[in-house]
Amino acid sequence: MPINLNNPIHSTSDAFKKIAPDLQGNILSSHGRDHANHVFIRFKSPASARSFIKKEIAGRMTSAAKQKQNSKDFKSRKSNGLRTFKNFSLSHEGYRFFTIEDGQIPSDETFRGGMVASIGPLRDPTQADWEKAFQKNWHAVLIIANKSPTLLKIRTSFLRAKLNNIATVHVETGTGIRNNEGAHIEHFGYVDGISQPHLLTDEIEEGKIATNNWHPAAPLSLALVPDPGGNPDALGSYFVFRKLEQNVKAFKLAEADLAQQIGTSVDVAGSQMVGRFRSGTPLIPVEPPQPGPASKMNDFNYDGEGSTDSKCPFHAHIRKTNPRGTGGFELREDEKAHLFPRRGITYGKDPKNTSIDPEGDVGLLFMAYNSNLKTQFEFMQSSWANNTGFPGQAGGPHGIDPIIGQGEDAGGQHHYEKWGDDTSKKRIKPSLGNFVTMRGGEYFFTPSISFLKSIGRSS
Numbered sequence: 001m002p003i004n005l006n007n008p009i010h011s012t013s014d015a016f017k018k019i020a021p022d023l024q025g026n027i028l029s030s031h032g033r034d035h036a037n038h039v040f041i042r043f044k045s046p047a048s049a050r051s052f053i054k055k056e057i058a059g060r061m062t063s064a065a066k067q068k069q070n071s072k073d074f075k076s077r078k079s080n081g082l083r084t085f086k087n088f089s090l091s092h093e094g095y096r097f098f099t100i101e102d103g104q105i106p107s108d109e110t111f112r113g114g115m116v117a118s119i120g121p122l123r124d125p126t127q128a129d130w131e132k133a134f135q136k137n138w139h140a141v142l143i144i145a146n147k148s149p150t151l152l153k154i155r156t157s158f159l160r161a162k163l164n165n166i167a168t169v170h171v172e173t174g175t176g177i178r179n180n181e182g183a184h185i186e187h188f189g190y191v192d193g194i195s196q197p198h199l200l201t202d203e204i205e206e207g208k209i210a211t212n213n214w215h216p217a218a219p220l221s222l223a224l225v226p227d228p229g230g231n232p233d234a235l236g237s238y239f240v241f242r243k244l245e246q247n248v249k250a251f252k253l254a255e256a257d258l259a260q261q262i263g264t265s266v267d268v269a270g271s272q273m274v275g276r277f278r279s280g281t282p283l284i285p286v287e288p289p290q291p292g293p294a295s296k297m298n299d300f301n302y303d304g305e306g307s308t309d310s311k312c313p314f315h316a317h318i319r320k321t322n323p324r325g326t327g328g329f330e331l332r333e334d335e336k337a338h339l340f341p342r343r344g345i346t347y348g349k350d351p352k353n354t355s356i357d358p359e360g361d362v363g364l365l366f367m368a369y370n371s372n373l374k375t376q377f378e379f380m381q382s383s384w385a386n387n388t389g390f391p392g393q394a395g396g397p398h399g400i401d402p403i404i405g406q407g408e409d410a411g412g413q414h415h416y417e418k419w420g421d422d423t424s425k426k427r428i429k430p431s432l433g434n435f436v437t438m439r440g441g442e443y444f445f446t447p448s449i450s451f452l453k454s455i456g457r458s459s
């Protein structure tokens with residue numbers, strides 16, 4: 001019987017046991033390592049590429065089952081947590097390179113068009129303005145991750161040596177950065193990775209996540225689709241990769257300037273752009289909101305705001321990208337269907353090791369797993385983040401998302417001098433934004449392990 005994708009699952013369930021050995025890791029839950037290389041590959045000849053897949057990829061990727069076992073072993077101290085995580089995805093051009101039959105190639109038209117074809121709808125810079133490495137069309141991306149940067153270096157050199165004569169390679173290195181309390185942050189200094197749809201209910205239990213006002217459980221169908229090239233029940237996921245460069249200096253100047261304009265502290269000004277304080281504390285349940293110590297609080301929604309936004313501005317990054325029931329959808333489930341698991345990692349120099357705020361060369365390697373690129377990642381970016389009218393109707397437009405919004409915006413963001421007081425509204429013209437620049441990316445498909453074995457078999 002094919003697996004039912006309409007529910008989340010637990011790792012002790014029969015459903016998990018059935019799908020996890022053939023499903024690659026990182027989709028159901030994050031690989032969680034702070035050091036990861038993303039090795040982009042363009043093979044030279046199908047014959048040598050197939051032989052590489054057979055020897056180095058097919059039987060060596062970390063399945064969801066193995067990922068779960070590794071994490072159990074680490075928790076029970078059976079392992080030191082230094083096992084390498086590996087995952088392999090193909091672009092549409094990669095599938096064509098291996099001359100895979102059309103019926104065995106994932107059918108999503110947006111995937112087949114590649115990220116370049118979506119530059120218009122996403123309002124991305126033209127490809128000529130992307131980093132040189134992303135002006136090439138890559139066949140595949142291999143993620144290699146480890147807790148130890150030294151082990152990661154060794155494993156990556158080993159693979160690079162194998163690829164040396166048979167492919168062109170480009171590596172993007174991700175390095176997790178943390179604040180003084182040990183929480184993961186992004187380069188503007190805010191705690192990241194708090195709110196996720198959880199396909200594995202274990203994560204809700206283990207994280208003791210409260211679910212009274214926001215339930216993060218999500219059906220498998222949010223990320224998984226049948227893999228037409230694998231075994232009969234094989235599953236895979238569309239994988240989004242985008243290199244997003246952050247201009248930290250410009251962002252911090254804008255925060256300070258905004259604080260002056262609306263007569264608040266820099267902390268409060270920044271929180272109105274992100275929707276959370278640097279510490280992670282969200283603006284909604286706190287009265288009045290305080291920067292406070294690190295917080296992973298995620299059990300809130302915007303219902304109490306009615307049609308206004310003086311507690312958390314409509315344009316705030318986390319409200320644009322997850323309106324939690326205020327996005328104008330008849331059914332909450334319809335709104336939630338646009339969300340997806342995010343798996344990004346920061347890149348560039350750790351802010352702890354520098355005294356200057358960088359204007360570039362640091363940022364986020366944004367990664368996400370989708371079951372439908374058009375209605376998930378692309379919808380969130382273009383119909384929510386870039387859309388000055390979203391969410392909420394009253395008194396719009398509300399401006400673009402100041403963190404990731406792209407495109408023309410004459411103004412519309414409004415900030416508040418006093419939390420919860422609609423009369424303290426101040427409009428900012430032009431809207432704040434353009435602190436993040438898309439430097440290149442691609443759509444991939446992360447196939448089943450049975451499919452990878454089948455490519456290797458025909459070598």
Ligand code: HEM
Pocket residue numbers: 186187188190191192193194195196244245246274276317318319321322342363364366377380381385403404436
């Ligand atoms: C450099 C770029 C980005 C930065 C600095 C950034 C930063 C953040 C931060 C600080 C949070 C709050 C932590 C959390 O709730 O997990 C967050 C949440 C989130 N971000 Fe981003 N982000 C970036 C790119 C993106 C992109 C490209 C998307 C999607 C198109 C996105 C979607 C989301 C979503 C869905 C949430 C969770 C919202 C919620 O459920 O409340 N982010 N981001």
